[in-house]
Structures are given as C-alpha cells and as structure tokens.
Amino acid sequence: MIVGILQLELDIPGAASLKDKRRVVKSLKDRLHREHLVSIGEIAKQDALTSAVLGVACVGSEQRRIAQTLDMCVHKARQRTDCEVVSTARRIAGIESLLDTEGTLDEASLAEEMLARASEHAENSP
Numbered sequence: 001m002i003v004g005i006l007q008l009e010l011d012i013p014g015a016a017s018l019k020d021k022r023r024v025v026k027s028l029k030d031r032l033h034r035e036h037l038v039s040i041g042e043i044a045k046q047d048a049l050t051s052a053v054l055g056v057a058c059v060g061s062e063q064r065r066i067a068q069t070l071d072m073c074v075h076k077a078r079q080r081t082d083c084e085v086v087s088t089a090r091r092i093a094g095i096e097s098l099l100d101t102e103g104t105l106d107e108a109s110l111a112e113e114m115l116a117r118a119s120e121h122a123e124n125s126p
Helices: 018-036 063-079 107-124
Strands: 002-011 039-044 051-060 084-094
Touching (some): 002 018, 018 051, 018 063, 051 063
C-alpha cells in the first residue's frame, strides 16, 4: 500500500469574511474530492480570513498513480482564480515506513501525535 500526502497553503485575497473564505475552501475541497477521490480537509489557519492550509491524502497500490493524482490536485488548485497557491509540500511513502519493525502500527507514536493535535485544537478553540 502506498500513501500520498499533500499540503497546500492558499492565499484567498478576495475573502472579506470567514464565510467568503469557507466558500472558496469548500468549493476547492469538493472539486478535488469529487474528481480525484482524495480525502481533504482544512488543517491550519482556520480562523485566518485570507489564508488556509489544506491536507490531501491518497492511498493506492502504485506510486506513480499517487504522484499523478497529487500533482493534478496542485494543478487544479493553481488554476483557480479565487485563491492562489502559496506553497506545497508532498510526500509519498510505502506503508512500511509507517509501521514499526515488527510490521505493526507504532501505537506510541500515533498516541503521542493524537495527544499533541488534541492539545493544539484545545488551545485554538474558543
């Protein structure tokens, strides 16, 4: 199993409110999910009016196909006129790199990551 992840940082200059921003982000998320069957979510800068960070994930059996899918997601985001792609980061890895040496999920690392994210979320919540 091959896992591909992509981070897209967006600038949304026309957003005058969070509602405007959400409209742009939702439209892009819906299009990428519908056309490429990727999982996608806003992962940072949720309260910023004119910027967003999206995380995209794709799973498959061929590294080349995963790379093409993520590249198409970047291409379609760059074609948009209502936002601009500021930066991208991409990683494609086999499941082996996500497992420990015994072939099982590294539960300690996973638990640590989940706690860190929960703490981060709690700090950013009103």
